[in-house]
Amino acid sequence: MLLVFGLNYLALLACCLGMARHHRALLGQPPSSRRVALLRGAAALGATGALGVCIHQQGGEVGTVLWGCLLMLSGILLVALLAWRPRWALPLAVGAPLAGGAIALLGAS
Template sequence: MLLAFGLNYLALLTCCLAMARHHRALLGPAPSPGRAALLRGVALTGTALALGVCIHQQGGEVGTVLWLCLLMVSGLVLVALLAWRPRWALPLAAGVPLAGGAIALLGAR
C-alpha cells in the first residue's frame, strides 16, 4: 500500500511540476513545453502503475477503490506540503516510492 501511495504522490507531484508556478517554486525556471509534456506523461504512467499495484494486491473492485482513496490522500499530503513546506515535496517524492518498493520486496519473501 505504501508503494501505491508513493507512486500516486510522485505522479501528482510531476503533474504539479508541469505547471509553471510549481516548477518555478521547486526547481527554478518554468518548464519548457517539451518538459511539461514529459512530466505529464510521467504522471499518467505513475497513476497507472499505482492502479496496477492496487489491483494486483486487492483485486479489481477493492483495488480500484483503494487506489482512489490513496490518490486522494496523496493529493492532500502534496497540497499541504506545497502550502506549508514546499522544499519537502521533492525528497518525499523520492523516498516514499523507494521505501514502499523495498517493503513490498521484503514482504514478498
C-alpha cells in the first residue's frame, strides 16, 4: 500500500507543481506552459497507475475505496508539508514511491 500512497502523493505533487504559486515556491521560477501540460499529464498518469495497482491488489470494490482513502491521506500530508515544510515535499515525492516499489518487490518474492 506504500506504493499506492507514494504514487498518489507523486500525482498530487505534480498537480500542485502545475500551479505557478507552488512551482515558484518549490523550484524558484514559474512553470512554462509546456511544463504545466507535462505535470498535469504526469499527475493523471500517477493517479491512474495508483488506482490500477490498488485494484489489482485488492479487487475492484475494495481497491477503489482504498485508493480514495490513500489519495486523501496523501493530500493531507502534501498540504501539511506545503504549509509548514515546503522543502520536504520534493524528497518525499522521490522516496515514497521508491520505498513502496521496493517493499512490493520484496514482498512478492
